[in-house]
Amino acid sequence: MSRESTADSYDVIVVGSGAGLVGAYAAASRGLRTLVIEKTEYVGGTTAYSGAGIWLPGNAAEQRAGIEDSPDAARPYLDAIVGEDSAASLREAFLQAGPPLIDELEKNPRFGQFIWQGVPDYFADRPGSLPQGRTIFPQDFDRSELGDLEPLVRRPLWTERWGVDPGSVMIGGQALIGRALLAFMETGNGTVRTNTRLERLIVEDGAVVxxxxxxxGERVTFRAGRGVLLAAGGYERNGTLRQRFQPELTDEWTQGCEGNTGDALTAGIDIGAATDLLEESWFAPGLVVPDTRPVFYTSVWSGIWVNAAGQRYMNERLPYDRAGHEMLRAHRSSDVSHLPTHWVFDQRQIDNERAFAALPVAPQVPGWFDVDTFIDAGVLKRADTLEELAQLIGLPAGALTESVEQFNGYARSGKDERFGRGEDPWDLMITHMAGAHTDGPNPCLGVIDKPPFYAxxxxxxxxxxxxxxxxxxHARVLRPDGSVITGLYASGNTMAPMSGRIYPGAGGPVGSSMAFSYLAALDMADETP
Structure with a gap:
């Protein structure tokens, strides 16, 4: 039974503790008393699981690496890939916010200097795309620097799933969250409350206060003199909302944090906020594994994907969000099921130890892929012939063999005549990371002919x-008529994305969340960006 409490007052309230922590830091560093509430026991949200790629064109880390880039250079790229799916003013605000945001963060030693690592933009054929990429990353961070704050930071995904020791050094999203949390608390204006779930927004005279x-277990009220920023992630762990907006999908497949059930989204809707693109996600193929959620992996190393008819239907090395969208598009536009998809490969995939371990975002778990364990769990099938494999996975007789033989022809010639696999910078980067599969003319293609075969x-x-x-x-939330709901802001996956239906490059979600959290903080501080 809940107990009532009197209200505490702050200048700024941030709901959610992922990349929105950057906005909390920006507000607190400007002298605004800032409260961050977090629904779960840990700070960091899905950002803490991520590699912490940050896509912000024209930033200082790019310049240090000798990359010629700027908001002006990236504008044609975003315009071409996003189109009418978001307002041009949002894209412009994002572009202009990125460089000064990184400059400001790098002035604080807690954030340190960000590092450019050369991850290609995801749409190589569009104007303004950079084959060397715009993505930057935080430096690793020693866990001990957090002191008493360290237990607050969400554990790595592989610690939560497999119990792997998180180690003494934070990397990726852990490092970004750890750095942001420490910087925020050291302003002297920051407060964090975990295990605190948003119930509703308080509105007076049309403004959120x-x-x-x-x-x-206690019902608490917090007042906000300058505004409330909703940065609490999406609704991916809410099965009811997923069925409403994305009926082909399930909350059981997502990589999102357990707390992301759409509380902030529904709170905004309840007071009349407009919404957009609720049917969209940051999609990624998921490899089904024993005893836990699917593993997010970014691209195949060898083999092909086929649908329920045994037909290959895409470039299996597309960047992960593009691959996910293509899976969904193919499924919706055909009488043949593409969900799930069958990944078919041969013994070469197993023999190359790097083939699984080196794939981006593969679990940091020694021996996580074991053939016998996967087969015993029923998530991997093995057969001596393609015909036998097709029978095991329920594909039409001869269809799988025909698809593999066609692909083998492409592998021998060095050109994927159907889907162009191996022609983009992203495809080649994946090959570099995992090691060449073939001595053939195209390292992204390899003949599938060494038994046994797997699916x-x-x-x-x-x-x-x-x-x-x-x-x-300015990240201010709007009503359906376009008017501003005074005192209410949104960023990250609580906000309809400036990138529309697409994923511009590695770090698009985190970069956008940081940028609009920053813009919200500037507006609450009465500071022009």
Whole structure:
């Protein structure tokens, strides 16, 4: 039974503790008393699981690496790939916010200097695309620097799933969250409350003036003098909402954090906020594994994907969000099921130890892929011939053999005449990471002819839903008529994305969340970006 409490007052309230922590830091560093509430026991959200790629064109880390880039150079790229799926003013606000945001963070030693690592943009054929990429990353961070704050940071995904020791050094999203949390608390203006769930927004005279939350069984009220920023992720762990907006999918396949059930989204809707693109996610293929959620992996190393008719239907090395969208498009436009998809490969995939371990975002778990364990669990099939494999996975007789033989012809010639696999910078980067599969003319293609043959199951996973509350270029939440809901802001996956239905490059979600959290903080501080 809940107990009532009196209200505490702050200048700024941030709901959610992922990349929105950057906005909390920006507000607190400007002297605004800032409260961050987090629904779960840990700070970091899905960002803490991520590799912490940050896609912000024209930033200082790119310049240090000798990459010629700027907001002006990236504008044609975003315009071409996003089109009418988001307002041009949102894209412009994002582009202009990125460089000064990174400059500001790098002035604080807690954030340190970010590092460019050369991950290609995801749409290589569009104007303004950079084959060397715009993505930057935080430096690793020693866990001990957090002191008493360290237990607050969400554990790595592989620690949560497999119990792997998180180690003494934070990497990727852990490093970004750890750095942001410490910087935020050291402002002297920051407060964090975990195990505190948003219940509703408090509205007076049409303006948001605070929140009501449930904290450790106690109903609490917090007032916000400058505004409330909703940065609490998407609704990917809410089965009811997924069935409503994405009926082909399930909350059981997502990579999103357990707390992401759409509380902030529904709170905004309840007071009349407009929404957009709720049917969208940051999609990613998911490899079905024993005893836990699918593993997000970015691209095949060898083999092909086929649908329920045994037909190959895409370039299996497309960047993960593009691959996920293609899976969904093919499924919706055909009478043949593409969900799940069958990944068919031969013994070469097994023999190359790097083939699984080196794939981006593969589990940091020694021996996580074991053939016998996967076969015993029923998530991997093995057969001496393609005909036998087809029978095991329920494909039409002869269809799988025909698809493999066609692909083998492409591998021998060095050109994928159907889907162009091996022609983009992303394809080649994956090959470099995992090691060449073949001595043939195209290292991204390899003949599938060494028995036994295998079939794994690929489902349509995601890094989180991406539709949300509509905002203007200051991250202020809008009503359906376009008017601003005073005092309410949104960023990250609680916000309808500036990138529309696409994923511009590695770090698009984190970069956008950081940028619009920053813009919200500037607006609450009455500071022009």
């Amino acid at each position: 605070g929140i009501e939350a449930l904290s450790e 794994a199951t690929i489902v349509l996973s995601d890094l989180g839903t991406k539709g949300g509350l509509k905002t203007d270029d």
